[in-house]
Amino acid sequence: MTVPVSTLELAPSAQYALRLGDDALVFAQRLGEWSAKAPELEEDVALTNLALDLLGQARALLTYAGTLEGAGRDEDALAFLRDERDWVNVQLVEQPGGDFADTIARQLFFSAYQFELYGRLVDSVDETLAAVAAKAIKEVAYHRDHAAQWVIRLGDGTADSHARMQAGIERMWPYVAELFDSDELERDLVGQGIAVPSAELREPWQRFVDDVLAEATLSLPERLWTAPGGGRRGIHTESFGYLLAEMQHLHRSHPGARW
Amino acid sequence: MSEPTAPEGRREWPLWEVFVRSKRGLSHGHVGSLHAADPEMALRMARDVYTRRQEGVSIWVVEAASITASSPDEKDPFFDPAADKVYRHPTFYDLPEGVEHL
Numbered sequence: 521m522t523v524p525v526s527t528l529e530l531a532p533s534a535q536y537a538l539r540l541g542d543d544a545l546v547f548a549q550r551l552g553e554w555s556a557k558a559p560e561l562e563e564d565v566a567l568t569n570l571a572l573d574l575l576g577q578a579r580a581l582l583t584y585a586g587t588l589e590g591a592g593r594d595e596d597a598l599a600f601l602r603d604e605r606d607w608v609n610v611q612l613v614e615q616p617g618g619d620f621a622d623t624i625a626r627q628l629f630f631s632a633y634q635f636e637l638y639g640r641l642v643d644s645v646d647e648t649l650a651a652v653a654a655k656a657i658k659e660v661a662y663h664r665d666h667a668a669q670w671v672i673r674l675g676d677g678t679a680d681s682h683a684r685m686q687a688g689i690e691r692m693w694p695y696v697a698e699l700f701d702s703d704e705l706e707r708d709l710v711g712q713g714i715a716v717p718s719a720e721l722r723e724p725w726q727r728f729v730d731d732v733l734a735e736a737t738l739s740l741p742e743r744l745w746t747a748p749g750g751g752r753r754g755i756h757t758e759s760f761g762y763l764l765a766e767m768q769h770l771h772r773s774h775p776g777a778r779w
Numbered sequence: 780m781s782e783p784t785a786p787e788g789r790r791e792w793p794l795w796e797v798f799v800r801s802k803r804g805l806s807h808g809h810v811g812s813l814h815a816a817d818p819e820m821a822l823r824m825a826r827d828v829y830t831r832r833q834e835g836v837s838i839w840v841v842e843a844a845s846i847t848a849s850s851p852d853e854k855d856p857f858f859d860p861a862a863d864k865v866y867r868h869p870t871f872y873d874l875p876e877g878v879e880h881l
Contacts, residue, residue: 560792560814561813562813562815562824562828563824565827565828565831566823566824566827566828569827569831666823669819669823673816673817673820
């Protein structure tokens with residue numbers, strides 16, 4: 521097998537599938553961290569259900585990216601044998617969610633984004649992407665609702681839960697802007713009817729998030745720093761390497777290991 | 780017996796009984812219970828805990844405290860009198876001749 525080129529040198533369509541797949545896989549890994557550790561048994565099952573939905577999306581998208589690449593890499597090769605700079609997920613999904621409010625804020629922001637994204641990707645001329653989106657949109661609608669319900673209860677709950685939920689919103693907010701960044705690769709694919717223009721998702725996203733936060737008596741931070749972003753170019757934040765190490769070490773220590 | 784006391788805002792969530800109607804089922808059947816903060820959350824938790832494998836198409840949740848249940852102490856007066864009334868079962872009766880499709 522030839523040595524894989526950098527992700528950033530792949531054909532645009534393969535890179536685009538990888539972007540969406542990396543978002544889903546990294547987010548699934550983060551959510552899976554709650555397994556056996558969530559505040560309540562019921563929430564434990566709920567969060568890992570969301571993780572499994574995302575893992576399913578990731579498998580389909582990574583497999584498709586491998587097919588488009590045409591170099592013989594399957595979903596496992598792409599998931600377990602790429603290093604940090606070859607991952608093209610947005611930075612929001614890799615943010616640690618150590619406090620439950622952080623996890624829920626991250627979920628609200630990202631699921632609301634995926635909901636708008638898949639809602640438009642169903643019309644892509646790329647039949648595989650459209651099919652993945654058609655299946656995923658129902659899952660994501662539930663993820664978005666799950667997060668919204670929690671934001672409302674924690675925000676409009678006790679003084680302590682309100683303060684922590686507001687803090688969670690403020691911790692994740694700097695990574696929101698990157699969700700709606702467009703670049704040349706995306707614009708090119710939008711022109712061909714394959715990709716969704718990220719910038720256009722901002723308005724419906726904002727409407728939904730504003731409504732949830734208003735009901736939750738929370739507010740969006742007005743003046744807060746914006747992370748420089750760069751996830752789509754393989755630039756990641758401090759904790760991402762640790763996430764990859766945990767996710768990949770079994771496969772790298774025991775290549776081809778099976779259950 | 781008094782409820783165990785907990786600091787304000789840190790009480791346990793109430794218990795909910797969950798009823799699920801399967802795709803082919805005509806009525807909701809009891810599947811288990813769970814803890815949740817309020818009815819809407821209980822519905823969502825029930826969806827995640829009890830319908831992961833396509834078990835149902837409809838869910839009811841009822842706060843367990845709202846259920847009035849018969850007591851084990853009353854088992855004899857409640858249920859035993861029915862034990863010797865075989866004529867309440869259709870099998871007690873002989874079919875008249877000529878009745879078909881039963």
